[in-house]
Amino acid sequence: MKIERTYARRLTTAIFKINGIENSIDKKVGIGYAELCLMYALDDGLPHSQKQISEEWEISKTTLNTIVKRWEREGILILNKIPGKRREMEISLTDIGLKKAKEALKRVYLAEEFAIKETIKKYSDMFIEVLEFYAESLKKISENLDIEEE
Numbered sequence: 001m002k003i004e005r006t007y008a009r010r011l012t013t014a015i016f017k018i019n020g021i022e023n024s025i026d027k028k029v030g031i032g033y034a035e036l037c038l039m040y041a042l043d044d045g046l047p048h049s050q051k052q053i054s055e056e057w058e059i060s061k062t063t064l065n066t067i068v069k070r071w072e073r074e075g076i077l078i079l080n081k082i083p084g085k086r087r088e089m090e091i092s093l094t095d096i097g098l099k100k101a102k103e104a105l106k107r108v109y110l111a112e113e114f115a116i117k118e119t120i121k122k123y124s125d126m127f128i129e130v131l132e133f134y135a136e137s138l139k140k141i142s143e144n145l146d147i148e149e150e
Helices: 003-029 033-042 050-057 061-073 095-123 126-143
Strands: 077-081 089-093
Touching: 003 033, 003 095, 033 050, 033 061, 033 089, 033 095, 050 061, 050 089, 061 077, 089 095, 095 126
Parallel strands: none
Antiparallel strands: 077 089
């Protein structure tokens, strides 16, 4: 097996393992993966558009829209018009949403902080830049890759 294939396989396996761990945390928290991603994205206190979240978090627009509409009805988030944009709206958590996010993300943040401290201690913060670079490279090539059916 080529060395590149070996590295790619190890990395992909690690990413799937991380996703599996996140899914088990989702179950403990009691919300779905896409909901947890949305809550995580909005918990930085900044407004985001649905388009931005969909692209950054790789959540389908339909799934995201369903969650946003439900959470808006439940008072978890609010939508505000973006000046100069016809249809795009900013999403922000309400006080109720911030409280729910704090509770839901508490375990996630504790786990992440522990894992990050251990990882940075051993490898420095450069590993994050490497992962970001890999993700962007993979996205760029996959968007331009013609996959032929056999």
